[in-house]
Amino acid sequence: MSNSKVTPAFSEQTSEEQRLARRKKWRAFAVLLLFLFVTTGLVFLLFSLRKAFFNANAHFKLKQLEIINGSFWKGKEKALSSRAGIYPGVNLFNLNYVLLRKRIESIPGIEKAEVVRILPDKLQIKVVERIPRAVLFIPSGAYVVDENGIVIPRAESAVHGSLPVITTIPGRRSFKLGECLDTLQPSLELIMTVLRNFPDIDIECVMPESKEELNFYMRYRSGKRYRVTLPLNNSKNLPYLLSALQTTIINIHWKQVNISHINLLYNGRVVLK
Secondary structure, eight states: OOOOOOOHHHHHHHHHHHHHHHHHHHHHHHHHHHHHHHHHHHHHHHHHHHIIIIITOGGGBOOEEEEESOSSSTTOHHHHHHHHTOOTTOBGGGOOHHHHHHHHHTSTTEEEEEEEEETTTEEEEEEEEOOOOEEESSTTOSEEEOTTOBEEEGGGSOOOSOOOEEOOOTTOSOOOTTOBOGGGHHHHHHHHHHHHHOTTEEEEEEEOOOSSEEEEEEEETTOOEEEEEEEOSOGGGHHHHHHHHHHHHHHHHHHTOOOOEEEEEETTEEEEO
């Protein structure tokens, strides 16, 4: 057996290829370093320019704040800006608009908000306020709820005229501002259905004391006061039951019958007391 030997020419050729490969790697590494250096310089330059022309520019300091589409909060720019953490003189480009919107929407009486930057020095806040639909516990109570059962402080809501009173909350003695009282949905559905479709019925108070029935006091065309009992087993029948109630009251007035309690629990049959 003979041992094969690498010729000098082949060895020199291999060494040259290795040197070329190392050069290519170093060249690529140098290009990468140059690219990173240039990119970092551009980013720093853009950041500096942004700071000089926008974030640190005195022309973009807040001077005007306007609330639009509001009812209670209209004209209360100072109070709302304090709650949201917006202060005069802040640069408009230094504000976190997502955070500001969340802060404003965390106010119980505000359902939605939009914060708009109007250059050079104005901030516009568009709010959609929750509309109070009922008062909790007593007519002069400190808390109201919207149609979804969200608890709102009465002092921070635009209450127009008298509202129905929800006298009790089953299983609840206390609550937090901004929370949703799901157990009030049947009462609020009754209030909203009457408000939208039965203008002659004026609900004074609702007593959601039972899971099977709903009692409330009402007046028809500002006349006599009636106590009404409705079933809670099928909310789809509510418009039908209220139509039956309205017809019953009209007949009572026409016949001049002395009735104070109208019971609609019995499958559409009306029981008068």
